[in-house]
Each structure stands twice: as C-alpha cells, then as structure tokens.
C-alpha cells in the first residue's frame with residue numbers, strides 16, 4: 001500500500017506569488033519549521049536565480065550539518081539542459097531537482113507560439129533529465145505544467161518518457177485549479193497504474209478545491225499502487241488563489257470520514273508545529289491568517305451562539321472535530337504592551353544586548369556580540385521588520401551560515 005508524503009512548495013510557489021515574498025532568512029526559518037513538522041521535502045528555491053545562490057548553498061550546508069535533516073531540499077527549474085547546467089554551476093551541491101515543462105496544447109501553442117511540437121517537449125525533458133543525472137542528481141522529479149488540461153494520451157507518453165529516463169517521480173500539476181476531486185482521482189489513479197512511479201499532486205485554488213483535489217489525487221495515486229507526494233504551502237499561499245494549505249491537507253487526511261484508515265503518511269507529521277509555522281509564515285509574508293482558516297484561524301475553535309456554546313461546553317466533540325492542542329494551540333503567548341526594544345537595521349549594542357538577554361542568549365565576549373549584532377542589522381535590512389526570537393537565536397547560533405545566506409551580490 002502506497003504512503004503519503006508532504007512536499008512543501010512555500011519557498012518556491014509561495015514566494016513567486018504576486019505581492020508576496022520572503023527574506024532569505026525567513027525562507028531558511030520555513031525550512032527549519034517544515035523539518036520540525038515532519039514534512040518530507042521542501043522545494044526550497046530556484047537554483048538558476050542568482051540572488052538565491054548563497055541562500056541555497058547555505059541551506060545545503062545546514063543539511064550537511066544535520067540541522068536540516070531528515071528533510072530533503074529540492075530545487076525547481078525549467079526542464080532544459082541550459083537550466084540544469086546553470087543550476088549546477090551556481091549550486092554545485094544540489095542533490096534533488098524538479099524539472100518543469102508545459103505539456104498542454106494550450107501552453108505549448110500559447111507559450112511556445114508554434115515553435116515546439118509535442119515531440120520537442122518530450123526531447124527537451126528527456127535531455128534535461130539526462131543532464132541532471134550526469135551532474136549527479138540523487139533524485140529527479142519531472143513536472144508536467146498544466147497537466148490537468150493536457151490530453152491524457154500525451155500526458156501518459158510524457159510520464160512514461162520520464163520513467164524510462166530514470167525520473168524518480170512525476171508531478172501532476174493542476175496549474176490553474178481546473179480539476180475537481182473526481183477528475184483528479186481518476187487521472188492520478190490511471191497515471192499511477194500506467195506509469196508505475198510515485199506521483200505528486202500540485203493543486204491550486206482557483207475554484208476553491210485545492211485541498212480537496214490534493215486529497216482526492218493522493219487517494220487515486222495510492223489506489224493505483226504508488227506513493228503520493230502532495231505539494232502544499234503554509235497558509236495556502238501561492239499563485240493567484242493559492243496552493244493547497246498544508247495544515248488543512250494534514251487535517252483532512254487525519255480527520256475526514258474514513259480517510260485515515262486507508263491513506264496513511266509515510267513520515268510522522270507533527271501537527272503540533274502547525275500553530276508556530278502558520279503564525280511565523282503569516283508574519284514573514286505580512287499576510288494575516290484568515291479568521292476562518294482550518295485549524296489555525298482565530299475562529300477555528302471559537303463559539304458564540306447559544307446552542308453551540310452550550311454544546312461545546314458539555315462536550316467539545318459536539319461541535320469540534322479535533323482539539324486545538326493537536327495544532328499546538330492553547331499555550332499562553334506573551335505580547336508586549338508597554339515599552340519595547342525591537343531589532344532594527346540601525347540598532348545598537350545596548351538595545352541588542354537587552355533583546356538577546358531577554359531570550360537568555362549570552363555572548364562570550366564583546367566581539368562576538370558585535371558580530372551577531374551586525375548580522376542582525378543585515379537581516380533587518382532584508383526583512384524590513386523586527387526579527388522574531390527564533391530568527392535572532394538562529395543568527396546567534398549559526399553566524400557563519402547566517403552571513404552566507406544573507407549575502408546578496410548583484411551582477412556577481
């Protein structure tokens with residue numbers, strides 16, 4: 001029986017979204033929290049994009065140091081030999097790749113304007129897989145952009161080409177959120193049966209079905225005899241109406257009627273990290289969590305109406321499917337309501353020592369304190385908002401890594 005794995009794309013789809021973005025330190029914190037949560041893989045960035053290079057290399061070092069373990073860090077790029085070459089030139093130690101190319105007639109005609117045939121698409125992708133392998137990629141996923149609007153025959157040919165060239169996984173992208181749970185179940189089951197390698201779902205919320213489609217797709221993949229890798233993002237951020245919300249996907253698979261009996265995670269998921277990662281992502285992106293967001297919204301466990309309040313006080317299970325403690329909620333949180341010293345890009349030693357002292361972080365000498373303060377200033381330049389406790393602690397603990405990942409050198 002196949003298993004379900006989470007493959008989070010916050011640091012790729014999430015940050016490429018209009019009006020949204022993360023500092024390199026914030027991307028690193030997301031990787032750390034995803035790892036803590038038990039997420040199998042983080043699509044941690046763009047290895048062909050120059051301003052990502054230092055961040056990607058530094059995060060690969062964190063993996064080597066055991067900080068980002070066991071999570072897999074995988075880079076996303078276009079399925080061309082040129083992009084694979086560039087990726088290995090800029091980030092030589094990258095081990096896991098996802099190679100993306102459009103497969104639908106709409107996109108082949110609409111984007112390539114008649115310069116590419118379906119055969120060209122197959123050839124480009126095949127050559128990109130070969131190039132990734134020749135550079136020593138440990139795993140290669142092959143990504144069919146707009147798979148849900150692609151003719152099934154060609155989609156199968158494309159996925160089978162991937163398997164023959166040694167791709168480890170096939171990513172089924174419902175790029176425009178066009179599928180519904182019934183169509184994606186059927187297509188993903190067919191792909192699993194016919195292609196015979198693990199399948200990923202990548203779903204968007206244009207029609208409000210990203211989570212439902214991800215779950216139904218994963219059911220199809222497992223019923224078709226393969227492992228399923230669900231692409232998610234924290235708080236559902238992503239292109240246009242967003243991607244499948246990670247916490248909602250976990251809740252659906254664990255709590256929805258009869259699902260958990262048959263469809264199980266391949267790695268233990270620590271749902272108790274949900275509150276922390278969702279709150280952090282909300283702060284880092286500058287996007288409030290909607291009041292009605294599953295699990296972590298302000299109203300997810302709030303009751304006002306007489307009948308509901310009475311019922312939930314008698315027995316929470318009358319009106320709650322799951323307990324707030326499961327999501328890491330319920331602990332009191334301290335909020336400063338009086339005088340506050342914040343980190344900032346123009347901060348000085350006294351304020352910095354005060355902030356770090358409150359977190360019980362001490363320095364062995366003045367030089368060390370000065371160095372960490374200087375790094376914190378740079379982190380503030382990039383974030384343009386006060387750093388949170390975990391960010392400051394990270395900088396103090398791994399100053400060399402922090403320096404590397406924050407290094408942005410235009411026209412290098």
Ligand SMILES: [Zn+2]
Nearest residue numbers: 013175202239
């Ligand atoms: Zn997407």
